[in-house]
Amino acid sequence: MCRLSRDRLVRALAGAFCGRAASLVVQGGRSHIDGRSGTIDATTPIAPTWRLDQTGGLVLRLSGDWIAQSGEIPAFPPADLPAAAGNAAAGSLALDIAGVGRWDSGLIAFLWDVKHAAASSGLVLDTDRLPPAARTLLGLLPDTPAEPPAPPRPRFNPFARLGAFSLNAIAELGVVSLLLSAASRGAIRALAGRARMRPVDLLGNIRDAGPSALAIVSVVNFLVGAILAFVGAVQLRKFAADIYVADLVGLALVREMAAVMTAIIMAGRTGGAYAARIATMQGNEEIDALTVVGIPVADYIVLPAILALAFTMPLLYLYGCLVGIFGGFVVAIAMLTITPAGFMNETIWAVGLDQFIFGFVKSIAFAILIGVTSCRIGLKAGRSAADVGTAATHAVVTGIVGVIALDAIFAVIANMIDL
């Protein structure tokens, strides 16, 4: 801090020497800067200067233009004051800004430094000669600068991190399970006709998650089917096994790709939207208001979100299968020597109903996973604008990773039961 103020003084001095005539007044072994403008021009600002006058009482005389945005406001070196205080009999420091031209908060910033220095060296600050405006502003400022408490520096400890992460993961698992069970109880109540869920919310959620997502689900699944057919065609042609492209496309889509791709789309599209919406509600204290009124959040927000996804995702999955197989069909017919009827036949023969049921069940599981995690992340969010963004990102990432992890678990189970 002290070195900084010295630097500044030196710079002020250098500036004074370069541009304007300046004089260094040496009084009784102490150095004082006394800058005077060479040209008197109302438009160009005069550099702000100060001088500690010790004849008679201790007086700090200021002159020049003290404009904050000029960036030339000098620092007041408090190191000089104690010695001066020893010399001064009066024990007070008077401020005189009669030589100051224009001023704004830059002057106040400097006077505040003086106030600190005076307070720390036991001098009484005499502000009588200040204009009332500057005096009032200075009066608002505290004598000693309040040091803001330093934020605790987090120390990097891998074990503590790992422990905290694991505990957090276990706790989250518990919270998500509780939320899911509360939502299920809400669903049971809904079946009994006593739900705190409005049908209009459910319908709105279904509209957002279903029909509005048709276009992107179509595009992605069509392309996935086409890509699978391309990859398969190149390899299978080598063995003259062209017709098995239909098996490849059909099985891959129905068992895995249609469900996973649809779930990833929904995690990005709907999961992110849920998390952002709920986080915004959290910021507006809307969630608190719901709790106070006595409307369970699980019934009113989480349940329609999960139900809407669990209702639309299986349908989108079936639709995605059809579009994907059509994509594969188009590529296969164009690239290989297969008849359309042959492709159809082979697909129907290869893909059994059990494969569809497997994919269908998976997509319901994905839907519940996306719904409950995105709602949980939204509810957990902080209350600022940045927190909303974090929550949306978090929900999308968790949704995608969760879907793929869950898919792996399904693959193991399917292997065990020989599906």
Add this chain to the structure above:
Amino acid sequence: MTVPGQSAEPPLLALRDVTLAFGARIIQQALSFDVRRGSIFAVMGGSGCGKSTVLKSMIGLLRPRAGAILVEREDYWAAAESRRTDIGRRFGVLFQSGALWSSLTVGENVALPMQMFTGMEDAAIRRLVRLKLALVGMEHALDQYPSELSGGMRKRAGLARALALDPDVLFFDEPSAGLDPITSARLDDLIVNLRDGLGATIVIVSHELPSLFAIADDGVFLDGQTKTAIAHGSPAEMRDHCTDPQVEAFMRRERLGALAGQAGR
């Protein structure tokens, strides 16, 4: 009461036959008033009469449907956008709930306008940030995030940010809304001190009578039904001299019906 356009010194801000509207809905029309340099000017009126909309048009957020807003005789809305930004830099605005940028600390909130619009070095900016925060009594919150502050503290931090560039005009949207009477009175003192200290002109949108009587020395009263100004002058003048039943009822906190009953008797 002052009549617009008749004082010797040109007003710092002036509205001339301004019409404000959202789509087909007219908020205020044929609105004219002057804001003198160095005054504390109150825009008053009942809830929903368009006070905040008038403020929005003065700070550059809503283009008037018709009329002109003059800043030192220059038509603000007729100017090019870059010029409007330059003029707007002389304004400081305290929004109703502070409107602090939530991803920045309080200190960074105050520093951002200075970093963007001045060539000052970081050390000089830090010094001024501390000064502005100390002026509003918020120095201790330098490194805190807005979400960690109470409503009153957010408002004071918002004021420190409004002061960042030493504005010529400070706009306050409902400064005392949501504050307790003591904090509100302290904010009033601070506003007067800032006007006296920094020479800023202050425009306040408010319906808080105690605070208006305490600090405002000029003003305009907007009416939601006729959709224009129905009285000009300081709140105290309006209370003592204005005969319009709306204004009388507002200033004396009476019910319009009760007043009509008295008149009928």
